Amino acid sequence: MIRRVTLPSLLLGAVALSVLPSAAWSQASKRLAGPASSEAVIEQARRTATPRLPQLKSWTPPAITAAKAFGETPDGGEPKLQPGAPGENKPDLRKSGGLSEGGPAARTAGIDPVAPMNYGKGNQNTIFHYTDATVDSSVSTAYPYSAAGYFYYKASNNKWYSCSGALISNSIMLTAGHCVHDGGNGNKGWIKEGYFYPAYRGNDEPYGRASADFLFTTDNWFSKGKLGKGYDVGLVVLSDRQGKNKEIGSYTGYLGFCYEDCLKNYWFLTQLGWANNYSNGNRLIAGQHLGESDGNDFAFGSGFGNGSSGGPQIANLGSLNSSGNQGQFPDRNTVFAVTSWAYSNASTKIQGASSLSGPNNKNKFKSLFNDACKQARKEHGNKSCKNL
Numbered sequence: 001m002i003r004r005v006t007l008p009s010l011l012l013g014a015v016a017l018s019v020l021p022s023a024a025w026s027q028a029s030k031r032l033a034g035p036a037s038s039e040a041v042i043e044q045a046r047r048t049a050t051p052r053l054p055q056l057k058s059w060t061p062p063a064i065t066a067a068k069a070f071g072e073t074p075d076g077g078e079p080k081l082q083p084g085a086p087g088e089n090k091p092d093l094r095k096s097g098g099l100s101e102g103g104p105a106a107r108t109a110g111i112d113p114v115a116p117m118n119y120g121k122g123n124q125n126t127i128f129h130y131t132d133a134t135v136d137s138s139v140s141t142a143y144p145y146s147a148a149g150y151f152y153y154k155a156s157n158n159k160w161y162s163c164s165g166a167l168i169s170n171s172i173m174l175t176a177g178h179c180v181h182d183g184g185n186g187n188k189g190w191i192k193e194g195y196f197y198p199a200y201r202g203n204d205e206p207y208g209r210a211s212a213d214f215l216f217t218t219d220n221w222f223s224k225g226k227l228g229k230g231y232d233v234g235l236v237v238l239s240d241r242q243g244k245n246k247e248i249g250s251y252t253g254y255l256g257f258c259y260e261d262c263l264k265n266y267w268f269l270t271q272l273g274w275a276n277n278y279s280n281g282n283r284l285i286a287g288q289h290l291g292e293s294d295g296n297d298f299a300f301g302s303g304f305g306n307g308s309s310g311g312p313q314i315a316n317l318g319s320l321n322s323s324g325n326q327g328q329f330p331d332r333n334t335v336f337a338v339t340s341w342a343y344s345n346a347s348t349k350i351q352g353a354s355s356l357s358g359p360n361n362k363n364k365f366k367s368l369f370n371d372a373c374k375q376a377r378k379e380h381g382n383k384s385c386k387n388l
Contacts, residue, residue: 028181028216028217028218028219028221028222028223029214029215029216029217029371029375030190030214030215031213031214031215032191032192032193032194032211032212032213032214032215036154036192036193037154037193042195045152045154045160046152046195046197048160049152049153049160049161049162050159050160050161050162050306051161051162051163051274051275051276051281051305051306051307051308052161052162052163052178052179052306052307052309053304053305053306053307053308053309053339053341053342053351054178054227054309054340054341054342055341055342055343055344056227056228056341056342056343056344056352057343057344126301127266127290127292127301128289128299128300128301128349128350129289129290129301130287130288130289130300130301130302130303130349131287131288131289132278132285132286132287132302132303132304133285133286133287134278134279134283134284134285135272135283135284135285135286137201137204140199140201140283140284141199141206141207143252143253144253144255144314144317144318144319144332144333145199145272145284145286146198146199146206146207146252146253147166147167147198147249147252147253147254147255147333148164148165148166148167148198148199148272148273148284148311148312149164149165149166149167149173149196149197149198149199149200149207149252150162150164150165150196150197150200150274150281151163151164151165151173151175151179151194151195151196151197151236151310152194152195153179153180153191153192153193153194153195153212154191154192154193154194155182155191155192156182156185156188156189156190156191156192158192161179162274162276162281162307163175163176163179163307163309163310163311164272164273164274164307164308164309164310164311164312164339165179165196165236165310165311165312166254166255166272166311166312166335167198167248167249167252167253167254167255168254168255168256168257168335168369169249169254169373169376169384169385169386170247170248170249170250170254170376170380170383170384170385171210171237171238171239171240171247171248171249171376171379171380171384171385172235172236172237172238172254172369172372172373172376172385173196173212173235173236173237173238174233174234174235174257174310174312174335174338174356175234175235175236175309175310175338176232176233176234176309176310176338176339176340176354177217177218177221177222177225177231177232177233177234177354178221178225178227178232178234178309178340179191179234179309179310180194180212180215180216180217180234180235180236181215181217181221181222181225181234182225183221183222183224183225183226183232184221184222184223184224184225184226185225186222186223189222189225190215191212191215193211193212194211194212194236195209195210195211195212196209196210196211196212196236196238196248197209198248198251198252199252199284200274200282200284201282201283201284202282202283207241207248207251207252208241208242208243208244208248209241209242209248210238210239210240210241210242210247210248211238211239211242212236212237212238212239213236213237213238213239213375213379214236214237214372214375214379215234215235215236215237216234216235216236216237216368216371216372217233217234217235218231218232218233218234218358218363218364218368219231219364220358220362220363221233221234227340227341227352228294228296228297228340228341228352229296229297230263230296230297230354230355230358230359230362230363231354231358231362231363232338232340232341232354233338233354233356233358233363233365233368234310235368235369235372237372237375237376237379239379240380247380247384255312255314255333255334255335256331256332256333256334256335257334257335257336257356258315258334258335258336258355258356258357259356259357259365259366259369259388260357260361260365260366261357261361262336262337262355262356262357262365263293263296263297263298263337263355263357263358263359264291264293264336265292265293266290266291266292266293267290267291267298267315267336268288268289268290268291268315269288269289269290269291269298269300269313269314269315269336269337269353270286270287270288270313270314270315270317271286271287271288271289271300271302271304271308271311271312271313271314271339271351271353272284272285272286272311272312272314272317273285273287273304273307273308273309273310273311273312273339274307274308274311275303275304275305275306275307275308276305276306276307277303277304277305277306278303278304278305281306281307285304285308286317287302287303287304289301289302291313291336291337291353294352295359296354296359297337297340297341297352297353297354297355298313298336298337298352298353298354298355299350299351299352300350300351300352300353301349301350301351302342302349302350302351303349304339304342304351305342305346308339308351309339309340310338310339311338311339312335312337312338313335313336313337313338313339313353314333314334314335314336315329315331315334315335315336316329316330316331316332316333316334317332317333318332318333319332320332335356336355336356337353337354337355337356338353338354338356339351339352339353340352340353340354366388369388370387370388372385373385373386373387374387
């Protein structure tokens with residue numbers, strides 16, 4: 001039986017629970033009453049929230065076996081490279097249309113030293129390479145990056161934690177299941193309140209925030225809650241942007257997403273998120289990698305740490321001005337998965353992400369999204385989202 005829990009008020013001492021049959025709702029869900037803490041408490045929590053990224057037992061990946069999928073390196077030697085140079089990076093403002101002095105290369109150079117771009121064992125003959133970089137503020141506030149945001153919340157244990165997330169409609173935020181529910185403990189596991197800050201950058205909140213109004217997660221995360229099984233996915237229906245009578249996604253835009261057959265053997269993805277080991281979690285980080293299916297999740301190389309949970313894994317991030325060949329998968333800015341876990345041994349620089357559909361479409365993401373959309377349309381009107 002699927003449980004829907006309605007909390008009429010988080011400010012009341014007593015909590016009323018209602019259980020509806022599975023025919024009424026296809027996933028576990030819960031309504032929140034909106035902000036339950038004072039503004040001062042919310043701001044203090046935002047500054048002190050504990051970044052989250054659950055861990056699996058450390059594992060040494062079979063680098064040689066994985067490399068054989070693409071053929072052995074013919075020479076076996078280290079690549080020889082010629083470095084580039086950024087130049088003075090001072091464009092002529094009269095000709096450039098008003099670009100600020102010092103472009104992205106100058107402002108981000110040397111900010112975040114990154115460990116070797118492999119899985120931590122020094123073997124570069126592996127598919128688990130990755131490239132992590134700080135997203136410049138002039139880029140992070142523009143679409144498609146602006147659809148990603150910092151999410152912090154009060155968990156069932158009354159402690160505050162931070163995750164990452166992304167909008168996939170004007171008011172529906174996608175994140176990991178463990179960012180909305182403990183996993184495996186039923187009605188007791190729901191978070192108590194949450195807040196989403198698109199394009200968050202330290203004390204800079206260019207799009208303000210929206211609070212969590214309604215929560216959804218997959219049946220398996222609600223009832224089982226085991227990492228690495230492909231179902232660590234959650235959705236949040238958000239309020240209007242604080243201080244505005246308008247949905248927050250109408251300011252930031254929102255990403256496309258896969259909802260069926262999303263778990264591929266190999267898929268090139270860009271990860272977005274706020275990782276605490278980079279810039280203390282105050283800057284948006286982008287990581288590029290090849291995701292490999294392990295049968296349940298995507299596994300991929302990454303240096304992201306705590307706080308990156310729930311961040312979107314996006315195919316074809318950005319835009320193309322060319323009308324030529326755009327590749328075998330031309331759709332831009334499409335989320336395939338959300339960051340779910342990392343290994344407990346920090347030297348094993350591999351993370352896992354649950355695809356939205358789950359293995360063999362077991363997450364029923366189409367139904368999950370439609371349930372969230374139904375709620376969003378009740379709160380914001382029929383133009384808020386479209387059913388799949």
